[in-house]
Every structure is written in C-alpha cells, then in structure tokens.
Amino acid sequence: MPGEIALSMKGVSKSFPGVRALQNVDFSLRSGEIHALMGENGAGKSTLIKVLTGVYSGDSGEIKLGGKSVIIKSPQGAQEIGISTVYQEITLCPNLTVAENIYIGRGKKAFVNWRWMEKGAASILERFQIPVKATQQLAKCSIAVQQMVAIARAVDMDCKVLILDEPTSSLDEQEVLKLFGLMRDLKSRGVGIIFVTHFLDQVYEVCDRITVLRNGELVGEYEIKDLPRVELVSKMMGKELDEISQIASPGEKKFEGEPVYEALGLSSASGVKPFDFFIKKGEVNGFTGLLGSGRSESVRAIFGADKIIGGKVKINGKEAKISSPIQAMKQGIGYLPEDRKSDGIIDDLSVRDNIIVALQVMKGFFRPFSKSEAERFADTYIEALGIKTASKNTPIKSLSGGNQQKVILARWLLTNPQYLILDEPTRGIDVGTKLEIQKIVLKLAADGVCVTFISSEIEEMLRTCSRLIVMRDRNVAGELLGSELTQDHIMRTIAGEVK
C-alpha cells in the first residue's frame, strides 16, 4: 500500500543552450508505489531522471527525500542517499561474477573476503528469487537476470527510490513477468519505484500512478484507475479528447495504378515483424504509433538501412533488391532519418556538401561535381526552401534545428526521388518551419512523388496523409483510411482498443 511521500521534486527547471528541457516540473513518489513516468521523445523524462540522479544539476527547483531537502551532485551522491538507477543498457561488468557485480565498488576496504561476498550474494539472490548462482559469470546470464541482478544490487544498497529506465525494452514476455514479480516484491517492502517505459500495457499492469510530461512541462499526475489508455495517449500527444473528435478527416482520395513501391513480408534485423506495405504515385501515407512501436524500424527496412532478413520488394511492379541505402537510392527512394543529429547531418561539413552528398554519391566516386555545379545546387535549394544560413560554406552544425532539417530535405529533393520517406521531419523545430515542411510534402505529392510521412503529432499527419499504418509492439496493428482518419480513432487504435 502506498505510504508517505518518499521523494518530491518541486519546480524543477533545466535549460540547455537553446532548449528548455524542463520547465517548472513537479514530481512526487510515495514509498511502496510504482510510478510510471510517461511522455514522448523530448518530453523531458530523461532530463528529469538525470537531474534526480545528479547527472545534471537543475537550474532551479527543490528535491526532498523523506521530507528533507537534498542537493544531489553526482550519481554516486544519489546512490549514497538511497536513489538508485537501473538503465536500459546494463551498466554492470559482464565479465565478473554475479556476486562481484553485487558488491563491486561498495566496500572501502582494500581486501576482499570472497567467501563472505558469495554467501551474501547468494542470500540476496534467494531473497529476490533470482534464478542464478552467485558464482556465475554475469555475461552468461540472460538479459533479464542481469537486469534483476542490477536491481538487487541497487536494493541491497539500501535504496529508497529505484529508477527503472526502460528496463523491459530488451526482454521477452516471460522475462518481463519475472521482472514485474520482483518489482511488486520491492513495492511490498516499501521501495518507491519510478518506471520509465513506452509500453502502455506494462504501465497498466504494474503501476499505481502516472506522471505525464510533454515538451518539458508537467501535464499532470494521475491515479492509474482515473486515466484510461486513450486519455493517457492523448495527454502524451497533447490533445484533449473532445478537441480531438472535432477535427474531421480530410476527404477520401483514390490512387490508381500500380504501386510505386510495394513490400511483401518485409522484415529486418532491428526487430520489426514481417509487414506488407505499398504506396502509389502521388500518395502521402504515414506510419504512426508510440515510440518503440516499430514505425521507424519499418521505414528503415524500406530504405535498406537495417539488415533485411526477409521479404520481397517491387518497384513499379518489377521485383527489386534493396538491402542497402545505395540500392534504395538508385531505385529513387530518399530517406530523411528520425534522428537528425546522429543519422542526418554530417555536422562539420558545409551546408553545400550536406546538400549535394546524396546526389554526389549516386553519381559516383570518380565523377565529382565541379565547384560551380555544387554551388549552383546549394544556392538553388537554399533559396527554394528559404534555408537561413550565413553562407553555403557554413558548417551545418551552426544552423538552427529547423534549418538543418531543411538542408537534409534539400539533400533528398536534389536526388529527384520518386518515393520520399520522411521520419519525424518536424520534430524539435519551430512552428513556422513545421508548416513549411508540410506544404512541401503536399506539393511533392501533387507533383506525383509518393511520400511516407511520420510524425509524433497526429494532427500533422492528418493534415498530410490519406492513409495511416498504425504500429504497435513492432507489428502493424491497423491501417486507417477515409472516415477512420480521426484523432480519436487513431489513438484508440494505438492504445489497442480497436481490433
């Protein structure tokens, strides 16, 4: 049963140069509860956790632990006062034994009493019913067991607050159940658990309360029974239900002829389950779903960005082999990746080089564009898309996010694609640029290019897409067209309430 407040954060703010990651966020955790921290990418979940664990220091705000105000300066400091974190990637030492991992870095003594350590570890493992021997090498245990060992280590260090950051994303169902067992056990011992996850089912299975963040701000704190799934989804995405139902779907459009791109049973090593997909000339469709649902993995599979493990692809009716980006590019496919910073921009290179790179690669290593050609391309697109840059020779990293995104868009427009995939082209950029990008998408479609458009903002997708593929748990959960294209209906499909 939930007890008194174990941890409270009041008015926490944190800014990075150019971004306000957290604005005046409150958060509270009772002892003996499992509290879900929810929000889409960029909502501020990880910043909040990092402030709490001392990775970042907050710009303002107060943290109270057990009623006493505390200042947390480092992850070690957090651990010392009883706040432990278990990350998605295991941060233990895989080549040491389970017992060593439980005790490593904790004693201040120079010598190790091995027998005492193994005995202690064995009793901890028994207490938490973790099915592993203390002397086993950690790398030989399953990921779930490794995670449980990490948790046991944290709990044994007398933690009052346990943060689980996406612990289930690499676990299978059985392992998730085991982990939940352990979490419930800890809860009954009075540990407060903060559970960060993208899986709605899991939230409703184990959590007591939910805190939702969006764009660095607190949306609200809810008892689990007061917040149905659909409302949770709408809160994460920033639309109230009433408001949602009022936005009507755009008119139904019919697309004739053979698909420009067609996939049958396509699947890739990134874990997306085999799916069928097609797109016709002039069509704009979209993949939607929560983060981790497989929407990005699907389009990466289409572009050959991940290792393809099965399926057939047809371009304009003819069978084609696409197992690498260059093959996709030669078939006239362009791909603007989800993570602009790590997959899109080549940050030290100039705006000009960033614009021409894809077309240049298609032309070939031994056939470089002349300087004047390259500059003409750059000038054309800087003007056409209104890219704000000091010059075409400015490194792309010194542009704002929206302008960087326009450069990447220019890169693909320059290749004159017949099929363009845009994964989150509008994320983290200002409203004006967002609208410009949507307009470009619609104009491309009018010119006969087919476009797959992915966005976390459903409203944006409704404005551009005539067909939506809804993903859930790396599977296609539904395909919506025409009158089904309402925010309400989409969210119900995402939440799994519509079969």
Next chain:
Amino acid sequence: MPKTLRRPSVSLSHLIVPLLALLVIVIFNVIHDPSFFSVSLVVNNSGNTVLSGNLVSILNGASELAILAMGMTIVTAASGGQDISVGAGAAIAGSVFVKVIKSGNSSLGLILFAFLACCLAIMLFGAFNGALVAIFKIQPMIATLILFTAGRSIAYWVNGGATPTVSGDLLGYLGGFFPGMPVPTPVFIVIATGALFALALKFTNLRLYVQAVGINSTSSRLNGINTTWIKLLSFIILAACVAIAGVIRVCRLGLINHETILLDIEMDAILAVAIGGNALSGGKFSLAGSVIGAYVIQALTTTLYALKVPSNAVKSYKAIVIIALVAVGSPVIKKLLVKARDSFLLKRKAAGGAS
C-alpha cells in the same frame, strides 16, 4: 529562436597553429644565429654542385616524414584513429625493394619494377590493417599494433636476416642529387606525391567521402557511401606512402637495415598530423597542414642539433613541444574554453536582452 553557438569553420584558420609553430622556430633561429638559414653552393663527393645549409637539410630530411604524414592524414580523417605500423611497414617495403634490386643490375626498369613490387606488398599489409579497422571494427591503433609488432620480423625474413647494401648511380641519384640539379631529389618526390594527392582530391570525391565517413559514419552510410570501403581505401593509400618513404630511405642509405629503418617515424607522422591542425578523432582534414607539421618537426630536430643538444636528449625536448601542443588541443582545455565562451555569451545575452 536561439542560434546554435558557432565554432570557427575550417578554412585557413586551421593552418595558423602549424604556421605559427614554424614561425616561432624560424624567429628563434634567426635571433640565435643569423647565419642559420644561410644557403650556399658546395661541391659534394660525387662532384655535383649542390645547395647546402640548414634550410636544405630541413627540406630534404623531412621528405619521408612529409609523405607519411599525408597518408596518415587520410587514415586519421577516415577512421578517427592512427596507423602505428608505418615504420615497420617501411622496413618491409624497403626489404622487398632491396630483394628485387639484388636480383639484377639496378637499371631504371628494375628499379621501377622493384618499387611496384614493394608497393604491392605493403598495400596488401595496408589492406590487412584496413580490414581489421573497417570490417572488424577494431580500434586503428590496436589493429595496427599487430603489424607494428610483426613488421620488422617479416622484413628480417625477406632478406634472410642480412642487411644487404645496394649500389648504382640511379639509386644514388634518387636518394641524393641528380647531376646538375642542386636541389635534393627527395624534395621533388615530396612535391610529386603532393601533386598526386592534389589530383586525387580534385578528380575524385575522396575528400568528401573521407570527411563524411570520419565525421558521421552512420549518416554517411544512410547517404549511400560504402563506409567500409572508404576506411579500407585510406589504409591502402597510406601503404603507398609507406612504400615511397621506405624506398627514399633505402636510396639515401644505400642499404636496408630492417631493425632501424624509419624507426619511431609513426609517432612523428601522427604528431605532424596533429600539429597540422587535424583532429586526431577524424573528420575534416588538411594535407597542407600535415606537411607543414612534418617540416616543423624536422626544423625542430635540426635546431636542437644546431644547439648542440646531445642526440639522446633531442627526444625529450621534442616531448616538451608535444606536451604543449597536445595540451592546447586537449578536450579538457577545449571544454574550458567552450565553457568560458558560453558563460560569456549568456552573460552578454542577459545583459543585452537581444537574441
């Protein structure tokens, strides 16, 4: 919308550090000994009238290093790491060269053939290094540690442990002076190698690909660049430089000593790349910077010898310079500078209120 903070773009500014270092050495020498840079015409042992003086010996002596520095720059830019096996590789190249020369009289045809043979041999080793880095994703320094360790043993095996001498007018010309030409031949070889690089950079996309891969490998792959091949290629290019450097040194000395030929040159080559303003973590590169870096190192060495610093102590003086250069470019110092700049900008913003 706040603009992202701007760092100085790489243009001429990256050449400031190496040029400044060179300038400091020149000024120091001019003040210390005004005759340091005087060049005179002398008649050498073989009866040629040639240029002589510290300036000539710096330009001449840095030849192998300058060539290796160019290749090292490409590897550094593409892989974000360094090849430490170039000295050992030069031992192999030199041994193969001598082995082929020994099989006949040192005619021009045979010399060319021997050069091609040693080029091919060392490029295979380069491909091996490159494969470890590009395909097996091993850290370049660790990957090339293998050849660094084994290279001189392989060179030993090539000539059965002997240190054979080679002679012949043409070989002597290559390592020294052509008759009637007062400028040492290695200087021309550096110019020729530099010209080859310039042509490659002009007529292929080598620069764009190498920089893109070095800056952001993931993004490069998503733009259709074969990142594995580019990394591999960079090591093969360096191997060709190793062959040229090895052959120059063999021609200079008229013999191959697999134990000592171009010993420790890898460290100087890496240093030249660093002095040249290139990030050792890869990305944008400047060949000119690295070549200047090579001459800085040679000028430093020559200066130290001119100051009658004992040869054993020269390395420790060089080390001091390395410490200074590395410290200036270290992440800690950079971070401090960035921090200072950021707080300055924030303060100014707070004071001015303008964007």
